[in-house]
Amino acid sequence: MTSLDITSSSDVVTPGDAVLSFTDLEVTFGTEFGDVHAVKGVSLEVHPGEVVALVGESGSGKSVTSTTALGLLPGNARVSGTVRVGDKVVGDLDQAGLRKMRGNDIAMVFQEPMTALNPVLTIGDQLTEALQLHGIAYGSQAMARAAELLRMVGIPEPERRLKQYPHELSGGQRQRVVIAMAISCDPKVIVADEPTTALDVTVQADILDLLRSLKDKLDTGILLITHNMGVVADMADRVAVMLKGDLVETGTAEQVLTDPQHEYTRRLLGAVPHLGAGAGQSDVAAAEHAGTRSPALVLDNLVIEYHRLGRRPFRAVDDVSFTVDQGEIVGLVGESGSGKSTIGKCALGLIPAVAGGVNILGEDFAALNRKQLKALRRRIGVVFQDPAASINPRFPVGEAVAEPLVVHQVGDQKSRQKRVMELLDAVELPRSFYNRYPHELSGGQRQRVSIARALTLEPELLVADEPTSALDVSVQASVLELFTSLQQQFGFACLFVSHDLAVIDMLAHKVVVLQNGRIVEQGDRDTVLRNPREDYTKRLLAAAPVPDPLEQKQRRDDRHRLLAELGDEVVELRVGD
Amino acid sequence: MTDAETVAIEEKSYSQGQLVRRRFFRHKGAIVAMVVLAVVVLVAFTSIGIGPIPGWWDKNPFSQYEKIGTGAPTWAHPFGQDTIGKDYFALVMLGTQKSIIIALGVGLISTLIGTVIGAFAGYYRGWVESALMRLTDLLIVIPLLVLAAVLGKIASPWGIWGLTLMLGLVTWTGLARLVRGEVLSLRERDFVVAATAVGTGARRIIFKHVLPNAVGTIIVSATLAISAAILLETSLSFLGFGVQPPDTSLGRLISDYQTAFTTRPWLFWWPGLMILAIALSVNFIGDGLRDAFDPRQNRTKA
Numbered sequence: 069m070t071s072l073d074i075t076s077s078s079d080v081v082t083p084g085d086a087v088l089s090f091t092d093l094e095v096t097f098g099t100e101f102g103d104v105h106a107v108k109g110v111s112l113e114v115h116p117g118e119v120v121a122l123v124g125e126s127g128s129g130k131s132v133t134s135t136t137a138l139g140l141l142p143g144n145a146r147v148s149g150t151v152r153v154g155d156k157v158v159g160d161l162d163q164a165g166l167r168k169m170r171g172n173d174i175a176m177v178f179q180e181p182m183t184a185l186n187p188v189l190t191i192g193d194q195l196t197e198a199l200q201l202h203g204i205a206y207g208s209q210a211m212a213r214a215a216e217l218l219r220m221v222g223i224p225e226p227e228r229r230l231k232q233y234p235h236e237l238s239g240g241q242r243q244r245v246v247i248a249m250a251i252s253c254d255p256k257v258i259v260a261d262e263p264t265t266a267l268d269v270t271v272q273a274d275i276l277d278l279l280r281s282l283k284d285k286l287d288t289g290i291l292l293i294t295h296n297m298g299v300v301a302d303m304a305d306r307v308a309v310m311l312k313g314d315l316v317e318t319g320t321a322e323q324v325l326t327d328p329q330h331e332y333t334r335r336l337l338g339a340v341p342h343l344g345a346g347a348g349q350s351d352v353a354a355a356e357h358a359g360t361r362s363p364a365l366v367l368d369n370l371v372i373e374y375h376r377l378g379r380r381p382f383r384a385v386d387d388v389s390f391t392v393d394q395g396e397i398v399g400l401v402g403e404s405g406s407g408k409s410t411i412g413k414c415a416l417g418l419i420p421a422v423a424g425g426v427n428i429l430g431e432d433f434a435a436l437n438r439k440q441l442k443a444l445r446r447r448i449g450v451v452f453q454d455p456a457a458s459i460n461p462r463f464p465v466g467e468a469v470a471e472p473l474v475v476h477q478v479g480d481q482k483s484r485q486k487r488v489m490e491l492l493d494a495v496e497l498p499r500s501f502y503n504r505y506p507h508e509l510s511g512g513q514r515q516r517v518s519i520a521r522a523l524t525l526e527p528e529l530l531v532a533d534e535p536t537s538a539l540d541v542s543v544q545a546s547v548l549e550l551f552t553s554l555q556q557q558f559g560f561a562c563l564f565v566s567h568d569l570a571v572i573d574m575l576a577h578k579v580v581v582l583q584n585g586r587i588v589e590q591g592d593r594d595t596v597l598r599n600p601r602e603d604y605t606k607r608l609l610a611a612a613p614v615p616d617p618l619e620q621k622q623r624r625d626d627r628h629r630l631l632a633e634l635g636d637e638v639v640e641l642r643v644g645d
Numbered sequence: 646m647t648d649a650e651t652v653a654i655e656e657k658s659y660s661q662g663q664l665v666r667r668r669f670f671r672h673k674g675a676i677v678a679m680v681v682l683a684v685v686v687l688v689a690f691t692s693i694g695i696g697p698i699p700g701w702w703d704k705n706p707f708s709q710y711e712k713i714g715t716g717a718p719t720w721a722h723p724f725g726q727d728t729i730g731k732d733y734f735a736l737v738m739l740g741t742q743k744s745i746i747i748a749l750g751v752g753l754i755s756t757l758i759g760t761v762i763g764a765f766a767g768y769y770r771g772w773v774e775s776a777l778m779r780l781t782d783l784l785i786v787i788p789l790l791v792l793a794a795v796l797g798k799i800a801s802p803w804g805i806w807g808l809t810l811m812l813g814l815v816t817w818t819g820l821a822r823l824v825r826g827e828v829l830s831l832r833e834r835d836f837v838v839a840a841t842a843v844g845t846g847a848r849r850i851i852f853k854h855v856l857p858n859a860v861g862t863i864i865v866s867a868t869l870a871i872s873a874a875i876l877l878e879t880s881l882s883f884l885g886f887g888v889q890p891p892d893t894s895l896g897r898l899i900s901d902y903q904t905a906f907t908t909r910p911w912l913f914w915w916p917g918l919m920i921l922a923i924a925l926s927v928n929f930i931g932d933g934l935r936d937a938f939d940p941r942q943n944r945t946k947a
Contacts, residue, residue, distance in 0.1 A: 442844040450842045458835035458839050462858055471840070
């Protein structure tokens with residue numbers, strides 16, 4: 069496969085020499101089952117003050133490529149080609165040279181700030197470590213520098229924060245600390261591996277603002293690895309698209325995102341759910357069923373608390389009321405910690421309510437005995453976020469899908485097998501998958517199995533807890549499409565929990581917005597997502613990036629204006645104050 | 646989009662069991678140990694036969710034969726003869742048979758009890774867990790050898806089967822704790838939550854969903870329990886609390902002939918070697934199984 073460079077020569081911006089360059093990089097991993105060719109001849113440059121986005125699905129080799137720059141690949145990897153960081157060739161350095169290079173010349177921002185920080189060391193210890201290792205500052209001087217770094221990334225009261233542990237900070241603040249660590253030794257280039265994937269959408273927007281000001285003010289080069297096209301549009305100057313270890317397309321962000329040349333890039337962009345363009349769900353379908361039977365799910369002033377040892381209980385859901393009618397998809401949106409998954413679990417009867425009523429398909433959950441509960445559960449299906457975790461790894465696909473039939477003693481061996489085959493057809497999986505094990509399937513296929521299992525007993529209510537957030541964009545698109553068509557075919561009611569507004573926009577009839585366990589706003593999709601009344605909803609909507617650089621720039625400016633209106637300040641790197 | 650997804654499927658696929666088997670057969674130590682153990686078991690059971698079934702060895706462990714010299718190993722008596730002229734090869738084979746039966750029996754019983762108790766404690770939590778785990782603690786704080794000696798003495802009228810049962814009843818504690826820990830983490834996994842949400846009963850979840858996923862831990866501990874049981878039986882018999890005459894076992898043989906150690910060392914070495922061979926190979930197999938079940942521990946072979 070040849071690399072398709074659509075950068076026209078006049079557009080090339082080369083402010084100085086590249087701070088990071090890959091030339092004909094090839095990486096091969098020796099595994100139990102023979103060699104895996106992960107990267108097949110990638111050439112790429114990052115210049116100072118430039119953001120290069122490396123885009124591709126999981127397994128395309130984008131993280132492997134970036135890891136070679138730090139010389140951090142595992143022992144079974146073989147690398148050929150040259151990787152230059154500044155004027156150093158990574159392959160020529162010994163261990164001591166590599167250690168000196170890491171931090172000084174190149175630094176990394178990781179995906180999950182909770183695991184990137186050591187939970188038993190204070191923020192101060194971790195920030196000063198790099199400073200002392202590289203001989204930049206020691207003792208109280210290092211502490212002062214650390215406080216300055218924290219102030220730069222916009223963490224209030226830095227002196228106090230230095231004495232705190234990672235768990236005492238919020239996710240966004242933790243990622244700021246990781247960024248502060250990355251810039252502590254003033255590196256020439258930063259590798260940011262999915263820096264915002266684990267964060268909420270509003271926090272993501274803040275972190276992206278911070279990274280953008282970083283390259284503007286410190287002239288750092290950034291290699292941004294992401295699968296989120298919205299983030300690319302928001303941040304990148306240039307984009308490189310990877311497919312199965314090959315670079316298939318490079319160009320400026322505008323060229324690649326608005327006028328993609330390679331067929332794969334076009335498919336990737338086409339699959340991105342676009343906020344505001346959602347017309348996937350016809351509103352007619354819901355109206356047909358409404359009013360004929362009792363609603364599928366009624367939550368009435370629901371309160372859920374988690375008991376904590378030695379402290380007063382934590383109120384995860386507070387006074388929440390909404391209704392899911394038959395044949396209707398209700399989208400439950402909120403950031404992490406808003407209690408949306410808790411409500412989903414409660415609707416499945418897995419968590420008891422402290423106060424208020426949960427009425428499912430006309431039955432009061434709390435008043436049922438064990439037998440009635442089992443009978444009711446027959447009528448509820450569930451799809452979880454991570455299909456790898458939600459299917460028993462010891463069960464072949466056929467058995468996993470048939471499990472609900474066995475539990476409820478429906479039919480015999482033969483009719484069960486027939487039913488499983490029908491369901492495999494319905495979720496567009498080949499029937500030969502019957503005897504396969506989950507670990508042999510890709511993420512999208514596993515989620516299809518998971519959906520098939522949820523539909524086995526033809527449920528009247530389906531609870532879907534972030535069913536697509538663990539999937540790649542293109543896979544997500546096909547799963548959502550399948551989901552919509554299945555919903556129209558089977559006509560089940562659905563409580564769809566998600567943090568992604570664009571996904572909700574694609575398929576929900578009604579939207580409920582949650583914040584800190586309380587409902588902020590609810591109503592028809594069009595009302596909530598097009599004409600939001602509440603500030604919080606507006607903020608959420610403004611923070612969701614779209615995969616078009618020009619439109620995204622517009623949205624970014626709009627968001628900054630909105631923040632100014634609401635009295636918040638825009639996050640940026642504070643240098644020299 | 647499915648064309649991109651199916652690519653991975655066309656390669657040869659392995660089920661989890663196949664993967665484990667593949668990794669196990671790459672572990673050279675474990676394979677050698679399996680062969681050694683198989684040979685020991687085969688020879689022990691075919692040479693003098695079991696019960697009424699005769700074996701290929703022409704001498705039996707109970708008759709006295711004419712002594713050749715001091716009774717040192719000869720072609721007629723490869724393991725030598727004891728003080729009164731019994732064929733020591735036949736005796737050692739009989740002892741090996743009994744020791745293996747006891748070890749396997751103890752391994753089986755303790756694994757069964759440990760798994761069930763650990764699984765119920767881990768899954769149900771609450772008072773069930775408290776009760777079961779305090780019982781486990783109680784058994785752990787009593788010195789194993791003393792408890793086994795007392796119970797072994799009580800069970801002595803039922804021969805080696807009684808001893809097997811008693812040893813099984815006191816050695817399950819370690820496994821119960823391991824399984825409980827494993828179940829505690831497994832019960833929070835999404836597939837268990839998914840099963841609960843479908844309406845699956847607790848028993849089915851434990852035995853169909855949770856325990857099969859803990860099978861690695863269980864099998865590995867079971868093999869190690871077997872080798873521990875051999876040593877425990879040997880110690881007990883050596884102290885005189887284990888296998889009682891007319892039955893014999895490897896530990897019993899050593900104890901019976903301990904006074905002959907300086908004059909007729911073969912009476913000591915042969916049963917000792919058998920104990921060593923069995924315990925070592927079982928341990929090696931356990932090692933191989935652990936590596937096979939937990940590929941993350943694998944050292945990379947680049």
